[in-house]
Amino acid sequence: MSQASADFRLHDFHGGLALDGHKAVSLEVPLASAGLPERVYVPIGQHQGEAGDLLLGPGDQVLAGQALTSSADDFEVPAHAPCSGTVVGLCERPASHPPGSRRRCIEILNDGRDEWVAPTPLKHWAECPSGKIVDHLHAMGLVGLGGAMFPTAAKLRGPWGAIHTLILNGAECEPWISCDEMLMRTRPEAVIRGGQVLAAAVAAERVIIAVEDDMDGIADALKKALAQQHGSLEMVIVEVPSVYPQGGERQLIETLTGLQVPGDGLPQDIGLLCHNVATAAAASDAVVHGRPLTERIVTVTGPGIQRPCNLRAAVGTPVAHLVAAAGGYRDGVQRLVLGGPMSGTALSSDEVVLTKGSHCVLALTDQELAPRPEPMPCINCGDCVAVCPASLMPQLLFRALAADRHEQARDLSLLECIECGCCAQVCPSQIPLVDYYRHGKARLGLKDLDQRRAALAKRRYEAREQRLAQQQADREARRRARAERLQKAGGARDEIQAAIERAKAKKRSGD
Ligand code: SF4
Numbered sequence: 001m002s003q004a005s006a007d008f009r010l011h012d013f014h015g016g017l018a019l020d021g022h023k024a025v026s027l028e029v030p031l032a033s034a035g036l037p038e039r040v041y042v043p044i045g046q047h048q049g050e051a052g053d054l055l056l057g058p059g060d061q062v063l064a065g066q067a068l069t070s071s072a073d074d075f076e077v078p079a080h081a082p083c084s085g086t087v088v089g090l091c092e093r094p095a096s097h098p099p100g101s102r103r104r105c106i107e108i109l110n111d112g113r114d115e116w117v118a119p120t121p122l123k124h125w126a127e128c129p130s131g132k133i134v135d136h137l138h139a140m141g142l143v144g145l146g147g148a149m150f151p152t153a154a155k156l157r158g159p160w161g162a163i164h165t166l167i168l169n170g171a172e173c174e175p176w177i178s179c180d181e182m183l184m185r186t187r188p189e190a191v192i193r194g195g196q197v198l199a200a201a202v203a204a205e206r207v208i209i210a211v212e213d214d215m216d217g218i219a220d221a222l223k224k225a226l227a228q229q230h231g232s233l234e235m236v237i238v239e240v241p242s243v244y245p246q247g248g249e250r251q252l253i254e255t256l257t258g259l260q261v262p263g264d265g266l267p268q269d270i271g272l273l274c275h276n277v278a279t280a281a282a283a284s285d286a287v288v289h290g291r292p293l294t295e296r297i298v299t300v301t302g303p304g305i306q307r308p309c310n311l312r313a314a315v316g317t318p319v320a321h322l323v324a325a326a327g328g329y330r331d332g333v334q335r336l337v338l339g340g341p342m343s344g345t346a347l348s349s350d351e352v353v354l355t356k357g358s359h360c361v362l363a364l365t366d367q368e369l370a371p372r373p374e375p376m377p378c379i380n381c382g383d384c385v386a387v388c389p390a391s392l393m394p395q396l397l398f399r400a401l402a403a404d405r406h407e408q409a410r411d412l413s414l415l416e417c418i419e420c421g422c423c424a425q426v427c428p429s430q431i432p433l434v435d436y437y438r439h440g441k442a443r444l445g446l447k448d449l450d451q452r453r454a455a456l457a458k459r460r461y462e463a464r465e466q467r468l469a470q471q472q473a474d475r476e477a478r479r480r481a482r483a484e485r486l487q488k489a490g491g492a493r494d495e496i497q498a499a500i501e502r503a504k505a506k507k508r509s510g511d
């Protein structure tokens with residue numbers, strides 16, 4: 001097992017911004033537990049996929065760690081109870097995105113006993129076939145904890161070819177967010193073990209763990225944990241420059257390898273797979289300790305929070321409970337954001353619940369939210385182009401979307417926008433560019449969804465027609481076969497009758 005990183009050659013990606021981190025404020029406090037609220041609301045459709053089958057109903061008793069939903073489909077990730085108690089039933093809670101939407105949840109009344117199901121580790125996982133490891137991670141409810149919540153099993157199994165390198169993304173580049181740094185500081189061995197698990201799941205030859213160069217002592221903590229583990233897998237810990245958005249998957253890959261992932265492709269197309277460090281730790285918990293994914297570390301911070309900190313919190317905990325665990329609000333809170341200031345979404349209420357992908361609750365006061373001047377017309381200065389890490393033309397995208405020309409925006413690679421917010425940050429005309437991109441993507445997404453639904457309906461119709469035709473043909477074939485059998489049986493009867501007649505005639509002639 002290797003841990004050299006000094007000779008690792010790094011590369012630059014286009015654009016990006018150097019931003020104030022504001023991370024120390026939440027890192028100087030030890031990691032604490034948010035405690036369990038009286039009621040949890042476990043989202044069941046929180047990942048990219050449907051909910052799966054409900055396993056429990058109103059009035060059922062449930063243990064912590066017990067599966068609430070199940071599915072054999074990699075895109076339908078099971079949800080698990082974070083506490084023991086009584087299932088109240090299905091309910092809808094406000095969701096962070098899109099604005100005004102609601103999320104289907106299972107409400108559980110916490111009985112305060114914290115009784116757990118027996119853990120189900122995957123024994124001898126290092127000798128298991130990769131498919132078995134992936135099945136286990138799926139059953140334990142793993143999704144990407146970096147924010148996107150993409151189902152881990154689907155990402156590991158995928159239809160792609162060989163993966164030679166697994167990248168663990170610990171480059172937590174957005175200001176204020178420090179949960180990954182806290183995780184690597186407190187549980188470096190889980191990150192290393194999780195890297196081994198995920199690498200085994202795709203038979204990767206090496207693992208690169210990327211952390212930012214301003215994360216004090218984190219690379220050393222990981223190296224120390226690595227030195228204490230055994231195995232032949234090549235693992236290297238690399239410090240990357242602290243620049244936003246270094247933690248973007250494509251930007252990190254370019255920094256580490258010099259390779260650019262094709263705009264319409266995935267890292268897997270070039271033999272690379274990226275997972276967040278928190279996903280790796282959750283993979284270790286699932287496989288080694290048999291613990292399903294029911295909690296995560298979340299940063300609760302910002303000038304509007306009394307005691308900014310990182311908390312271990314159960315999935316399904318209302319944001320209000322997290323804020324209370326961090327000492328409550330300060331005066332003058334104007335905006336709550338789920339995520340960071342650059343790419344997070346403003347919350348309409350603190351009734352929103354923590355999902356597996358929620359990494360930060362940020363409370364901003366009127367001081368940071370000086371009234372934004374009215375947007376001015378684009379002056380074509382090109383500042384947005386210079387900072388765009390996806391090498392897009394943000395001003396052209398804006399013009400296309402402002403004119404409702406969504407297909408033109410698609411041709412300008414709108415879907416490659418990672419919504420990092422760099423363009424809006426530097427725009428002298430104060431145009432809320434990312435709002436246009438989000439809205440445009442949602443419109444295109446709806447359109448694509450309609451097209452996919454229509455194609456699916458057409459495929460179902462054609463399959464039904466084919467099935468009915470086949471059933472008709474089968475019935476016809478069976479009818480013909482029966483008729484032939486009867487005909488043959490009729491011929492045999494004739495032959496028997498003839499033989500009987502011959503025998504009778506012979507007998508008579510003998511008499
Ligand atoms: S930064 Fe703003 S004003 Fe300048 S080109 Fe981009 S959109 Fe236009």
Ligand code: SF4
Binds near residue numbers: 420421422433
């Ligand atoms: S938000 Fe999109 S368009 Fe703007 S800088 Fe980031 S990637 Fe480029």
